[in-house]
Amino acid sequence: MDEFIVEMRNITKRFPGIVANDDVSIAVKKGEVFALLGENGAGKSTLMSMLFGMYEPDEGEILVRGEKVKISSPAHATQLNIGMVHQHFKLVENYTITENIVLGQEPRSRFLGFLPAVDIKGSNKKIAELSKRYGLEVDPKKKIEDINVSTRQRVEILKMLYREAEILIFDEPTAVLTPQEIDFLLDIIRGLRDSGKTIILITHKLEEIKKVADRCAVLCRGKLVGVMDVATTSTKTMANMMVGREVSFGIDKNPANFGEEVLRVEKLTVKNQDGLSVVKNVSFSVRKGEIFAIAGVSGNGQTELADAVTGLLNSSGKVFLQGKDISGYDVRQRTLEGISYIPEDRQAVGLVLDFSLEENLALKEYFKEPFCKKGVLHSEAFDEQGERLVKEYDIRSGQGIKTIVRSMSGGNQQKAIIAREIELDSRLMIFVQPTRGLDIGAIENIHKQILALRDAGKAILLISLELDEIIGLADTIGVMYSGEMLNIAPAETLSTNQVGEYMMGVKAV
Amino acid sequence: MNTVIIDGLAFAIPLFIIAIGGIYSERSGVTNLALEGFLGFGAFFGAAAVMVLTGGNLAGIEIPMFFAALAFAMIGGALFAMLHALLCVPFKANQVISGVVINILATALTAFFTSQINTYLLGKPTNKFVLGICERFTVPVISKIPVLGAFFTDVYYFIPIIIVVALFMTYMLYKSRFGLRLRACGDNPHAVDAAGGNVSRTRFIAVMISGALSGLGGICFAYSISSSFSPSIYAGYGFLAIAALIFGNWKIGPTLAACLFFGFARSGGHQLTQTLSLPSAFQDVISILPYVLTLLLLVFFSSTNRAPRALGEIYDKGKR
Numbered sequence: 159m160d161e162f163i164v165e166m167r168n169i170t171k172r173f174p175g176i177v178a179n180d181d182v183s184i185a186v187k188k189g190e191v192f193a194l195l196g197e198n199g200a201g202k203s204t205l206m207s208m209l210f211g212m213y214e215p216d217e218g219e220i221l222v223r224g225e226k227v228k229i230s231s232p233a234h235a236t237q238l239n240i241g242m243v244h245q246h247f248k249l250v251e252n253y254t255i256t257e258n259i260v261l262g263q264e265p266r267s268r269f270l271g272f273l274p275a276v277d278i279k280g281s282n283k284k285i286a287e288l289s290k291r292y293g294l295e296v297d298p299k300k301k302i303e304d305i306n307v308s309t310r311q312r313v314e315i316l317k318m319l320y321r322e323a324e325i326l327i328f329d330e331p332t333a334v335l336t337p338q339e340i341d342f343l344l345d346i347i348r349g350l351r352d353s354g355k356t357i358i359l360i361t362h363k364l365e366e367i368k369k370v371a372d373r374c375a376v377l378c379r380g381k382l383v384g385v386m387d388v389a390t391t392s393t394k395t396m397a398n399m400m401v402g403r404e405v406s407f408g409i410d411k412n413p414a415n416f417g418e419e420v421l422r423v424e425k426l427t428v429k430n431q432d433g434l435s436v437v438k439n440v441s442f443s444v445r446k447g448e449i450f451a452i453a454g455v456s457g458n459g460q461t462e463l464a465d466a467v468t469g470l471l472n473s474s475g476k477v478f479l480q481g482k483d484i485s486g487y488d489v490r491q492r493t494l495e496g497i498s499y500i501p502e503d504r505q506a507v508g509l510v511l512d513f514s515l516e517e518n519l520a521l522k523e524y525f526k527e528p529f530c531k532k533g534v535l536h537s538e539a540f541d542e543q544g545e546r547l548v549k550e551y552d553i554r555s556g557q558g559i560k561t562i563v564r565s566m567s568g569g570n571q572q573k574a575i576i577a578r579e580i581e582l583d584s585r586l587m588i589f590v591q592p593t594r595g596l597d598i599g600a601i602e603n604i605h606k607q608i609l610a611l612r613d614a615g616k617a618i619l620l621i622s623l624e625l626d627e628i629i630g631l632a633d634t635i636g637v638m639y640s641g642e643m644l645n646i647a648p649a650e651t652l653s654t655n656q657v658g659e660y661m662m663g664v665k666a667v
Numbered sequence: 668m669n670t671v672i673i674d675g676l677a678f679a680i681p682l683f684i685i686a687i688g689g690i691y692s693e694r695s696g697v698t699n700l701a702l703e704g705f706l707g708f709g710a711f712f713g714a715a716a717v718m719v720l721t722g723g724n725l726a727g728i729e730i731p732m733f734f735a736a737l738a739f740a741m742i743g744g745a746l747f748a749m750l751h752a753l754l755c756v757p758f759k760a761n762q763v764i765s766g767v768v769i770n771i772l773a774t775a776l777t778a779f780f781t782s783q784i785n786t787y788l789l790g791k792p793t794n795k796f797v798l799g800i801c802e803r804f805t806v807p808v809i810s811k812i813p814v815l816g817a818f819f820t821d822v823y824y825f826i827p828i829i830i831v832v833a834l835f836m837t838y839m840l841y842k843s844r845f846g847l848r849l850r851a852c853g854d855n856p857h858a859v860d861a862a863g864g865n866v867s868r869t870r871f872i873a874v875m876i877s878g879a880l881s882g883l884g885g886i887c888f889a890y891s892i893s894s895s896f897s898p899s900i901y902a903g904y905g906f907l908a909i910a911a912l913i914f915g916n917w918k919i920g921p922t923l924a925a926c927l928f929f930g931f932a933r934s935g936g937h938q939l940t941q942t943l944s945l946p947s948a949f950q951d952v953i954s955i956l957p958y959v960l961t962l963l964l965l966v967f968f969s970s971t972n973r974a975p976r977a978l979g980e981i982y983d984k985g986k987r
Binding site: 258 | 860
């Protein structure tokens with residue numbers, strides 16, 4: 159029996175209004191990469207949080223190395239050599255990398271020869287060695303606030319290794335990374351497995367599972383659908399199991415039917431805080447019924463371009479909406495003129511996380527009738543619109559329209575934003591990374607919605623880092639590289655490879 | 668000039684230790700507006716302990732009783748601070764409200780108990796414990812140096828004591844294991860929890876430390892400014908300490924500078940009214956000077972200031 163290092167038997171966990179795990183049993187072998195696959199809100203993270211001692215199961219038992227254990231806290235899990243990299247990193251921003259790693263298990267030294275103190279110098283050395291041994295290069299003396307997301311993730315991994323974790327849980331580790339960083343992380347995961355660690359990978363991305371996992375358990379709405387060997391199972395089968403229905407990978411598109419010009423951007427330039435131009439002299443236009451997609455590697459000015467068009471960022475140059483110069487308008491004026499915006503960072507820009515769902519759904523209209531009459535808000539109007547949108551867009555949450563948005567899953571948060579923005583019935587819709595961090599089922603729905611909007615005659619500006627998404631949806635493709643728009647061409651004249659080359663800044667094709 | 672330095676130091680140093688108390692609490696993530704109440708209750712507890720021990724007759728044993736008063740003030744401050752800790756940490760009450768209420772409570776409680784104890788000991792219900800003035804010393808040779816020497820002239824006994832305590836607290840905050848975890852609690856308590864630390868316990872202890880240090884500062888004010896414990900101890904010094912620590916960006920070094928600045932501005936103002944021999948009405952206006960200066964400087968400096976990230980945030984394990 160003890161070939162399994164971790165066994166979770168008949169686990170059930172309930173939260174108010176929802177059964178997160180319903181009689182789930184999994185068993186993980188020592189030295190394998192075990193993937194947990196499922197849509198957002200399928201209960202993967204909850205299951206692993208119980209293994210890491212953050213919650214206790216309502217029913218069922220957990221066995222580690224063949225022994226029955228009751229894991230009461232993360233500290234207890236650490237003693238059992240279990241480590242976890244959370245989706246939201248748990249790092250102290252104004253501490254150095256070393257301080258973050260040793261926190262909780264600090265090596266001692268003597269200060270002035272007699273006072274017990276934390277041995278920072280010794281730790282720095284130790285961390286440097288550790289990072290070298292596992293190929294996770296970091297500068298131990300750098301502060302967390304000064305390093306990027308992928309380095310922060312490395313710090314989280316080092317934190318587990320420092321604690322001599324044998325069972326490493328990764329919760330959606332690639333959601334925040336760029337494609338290159340993802341490849342690097344998958345290499346790291348393989349390396350860790352080869353050095354004898356057991357890895358549990360929570361994800362909803364099938365390609366990753368195909369690349370690194372040995373076995374895979376599929377969860378759907380809290381229930382275990384099945385466990386399979388990755389090598390012998392097709393991606394399609396896994397996808398169908400995960401969503402619980404047939405998934406189509408291809409995107410069906412009706413022929414385009416362009417109308418008049420809706421958005422025209424002329425010589426737009428955006429400067430960042432340091433005065434450097436991040437968007438340089440960009441001009442383009444989007445017509446009715448057209449999906450204009452901007453491709454590019456992350457950080458080449460796409461987000462800033464969208465922020466400038468919506469008025470969130472100051473810019474020089476001109477923006478016209480259906481012939482009207484709106485360059486001098488502020489954000490609300492532009493919204494009222496007919497711009498909808500689905501921003502990249504939905505939690506920071508798209509939603510007020512501590513407001514309820516119904517309030518978030520009315521964020522762009524609350525000042526208008528029927529929500530507000532003579533300066534007084536009318537809660538019935540909020541309720542009514544909330545209930546209607548929740549039904550129409552299938553937004554799932556614990557307590558309906560009164561749910562605090564923070565507690566909702568990422569996919570449903572995105573659904574709420576999209577519902578709100580479509581409801582504005584704007585002429586121009588701007589989507590930035592609309593499917594980031596979402597699972598296949600949700601992605602499919604969003605793609606369908608975008609195409610439906612296009613067929614209904616909206617002008618759509620789509621910015622995405624996913625090349626497949628761009629190729630699949632776009633009518634016209636523009637590529638941005640270091641702030642410049644390199645090429646604008648009809649989608650059918652470009653191959654995936656050509657777009658890829660433009661994205662790397664190769665001008666001559 | 669010398670008086671400005673001597674009096675300024677005598678005010679700045681107790682203020683400094685109270686501010687360190689505030690830093691401990693706030694760096695752990697607990698907003699502390701209760702410093703005023705802590706310092707008052709601590710001073711009361713120290714003074715009351717001395718009164719009860721001696722039966723109200725201090726003659727001849729002032730110095731040992733002075734040390735006893737310091738010790739008891741710290742104990743009293745820490746005990747009283749448990750109330751704030753209890754409300755804010757396990758009961759997750761609003762930290763601002765708790766702080767304000769505790770200040771009011773301290774004023775009322777100490778006034779009541781002072782008159783009760785005095786009725787019992789001395790037979791008259793006064794609201795004052797007369798303690799006398801703390802002894803002073805002058806360092807022989809060094810005190811003769813012009814200007815600098817003033818820092819070593821007529822120094823209250825409590826000043827070196829506070830400096831030693833402050834050095835120890837600085838070491839503890841920046842070098843020790845406890846300090847590392849405490850500061851982490853104020854930035855990202857989830858990180859501490861995930862690393863196996865105990866956020867609630869750390870914060871509870873931090874608030875108690877803040878009470879003990881405030882009590883120490885409070886009893887020193889009682890022994891210097893008023894030579895007694897009376898309700899006049901509640902003169903807003905706790906809030907001035909909060910201003911100092913915010914001014915000092917929640918760091919001990921810059922906070923010392925802020926306290927010295929306040930101390931010298933205060934004694935300088937006094938000196939000014941005396942040299943100009945202004946009527947006492949003007950004295951009140953001039954004594955506002957340090958506060959007005961603070962306001963002006965805050966306008967310029969506050970943009971660079973950064974409070975601990977999780978300050979005032981109630982720690983809830985489930986919240987992402």
